[in-house]
Amino acid sequence: MSPTSRGGRRLLTYADGALVLSHRLSEWMSNAPTMEEDIALGNIALDLLGQARGLLQTIGDEDELAYFRDSAEFRNPLLCELPNGDFAHTMVRQLFADAWFAEVWAALAAGETVGADVRGVAEKAVKENAYHWRHSSAWVVRLGDGTDESHRRTQDAVDALWPFRGELASDEWYARVEPVLAEATLSTPGRDAWTQRGSADGWHTEHLGYLLAEMQSLARAHPGATW
Amino acid sequence: MTTQNWPLWEVFLRSRNGLHHQHVGSVHAVDAEMAVANARDVYTRRGEGISIWVVPSASIVASDPGDKDELFEPALDKVYRHPTFYEIPDGVANI
Numbered sequence: 001m002s003p004t005s006r007g008g009r010r011l012l013t014y015a016d017g018a019l020v021l022s023h024r025l026s027e028w029m030s031n032a033p034t035m036e037e038d039i040a041l042g043n044i045a046l047d048l049l050g051q052a053r054g055l056l057q058t059i060g061d062e063d064e065l066a067y068f069r070d071s072a073e074f075r076n077p078l079l080c081e082l083p084n085g086d087f088a089h090t091m092v093r094q095l096f097a098d099a100w101f102a103e104v105w106a107a108l109a110a111g112e113t114v115g116a117d118v119r120g121v122a123e124k125a126v127k128e129n130a131y132h133w134r135h136s137s138a139w140v141v142r143l144g145d146g147t148d149e150s151h152r153r154t155q156d157a158v159d160a161l162w163p164f165r166g167e168l169a170s171d172e173w174y175a176r177v178e179p180v181l182a183e184a185t186l187s188t189p190g191r192d193a194w195t196q197r198g199s200a201d202g203w204h205t206e207h208l209g210y211l212l213a214e215m216q217s218l219a220r221a222h223p224g225a226t227w
Numbered sequence: 228m229t230t231q232n233w234p235l236w237e238v239f240l241r242s243r244n245g246l247h248h249q250h251v252g253s254v255h256a257v258d259a260e261m262a263v264a265n266a267r268d269v270y271t272r273r274g275e276g277i278s279i280w281v282v283p284s285a286s287i288v289a290s291d292p293g294d295k296d297e298l299f300e301p302a303l304d305k306v307y308r309h310p311t312f313y314e315i316p317d318g319v320a321n322i
Contacts, residue, residue: 036265
């Protein structure tokens with residue numbers, strides 16, 4: 001499937017979303033609040049990387065796609081490229097992304113419009129995503145319904161990230177996310193509030209360029225390098 | 228954030244059906260739910276387990292290392308307690 005075909009662009013949105021978010025999570029390595037959480041974030045990052053690779057391989061050459069495209073050619077939702085911020089910010093971003101991926105993987109796993117290779121990636125990802133969701137939703141509830149400081153930081157994260165939900169949100173997405181935010185005693189500006197878009201046309205935030213510069217520099221300095 | 232004040236939990240894994248849970252290490256966590264999650268993330272990354280137990284470390288009652296001699300030494304010279312005089316049939320695993 002070509003990356004520029006309609007189906008290819010749709011898969012690229014999911015693959016790039018997983019790839020870019022994986023890289024963001026990997027930035028926590030050795031910096032997470034606890035050692036246990038450091039490993040948990042690493043596990044999730046690796047799951048996402050595996051999902052991205054699985055999809056990229058169905059679209060074309062995975063290294064070519066991951067390392068030799070520029071930001072305007074990436075199709076990941078803007079949310080996935082946003083900086084980590086504090087731990088609450090990362091967990092809210094993860095909650096929003098996990099809710100999106102839950103719908104994506106379920107549809108691909110059941111889909112008759114995709115090949116067996118894509119379905120295979122999705123079937124594995126459904127289980128991985130279920131754990132990611134459990135992890136992120138548990139943390140958002142703990143932090144939101146925690147201390148004054150953790151509540152304030154988590155509410156700040158929701159306020160900052162809510163405007164980026166538009167590329168992910170469906171009725172199903174809201175049905176997943178809203179009850180968690182409610183349990184976490186967090187508020188939102190609502191479904192009708194303004195939202196940012198752009199990734200479908202290659203318009204990204206300034207953050208993606210820096211992320212790609214770090215992620216791609218080795219492959220571009222040493223093309224074809226192997227371990 | 229720091230785990231300094233988080234309780235410690237001992238982690239036991241069962242690697243497959245029919246075997247018993249074995250102690251593999253410990254994790255910090257604020258409650259049981261987080262302890263299971265952390266144990267999963269720290270100790271089952273390479274397919275080591277199909278079941279996890281966590282127990283608050285504070286709930287474990289241990290023998291006193293100072294009692295080592297009186298507790299354990301008397302067993303050392305009683306070889307007849309070991310089932311080493313049997314041939315173990317090939318079909319028996321997990322002994």
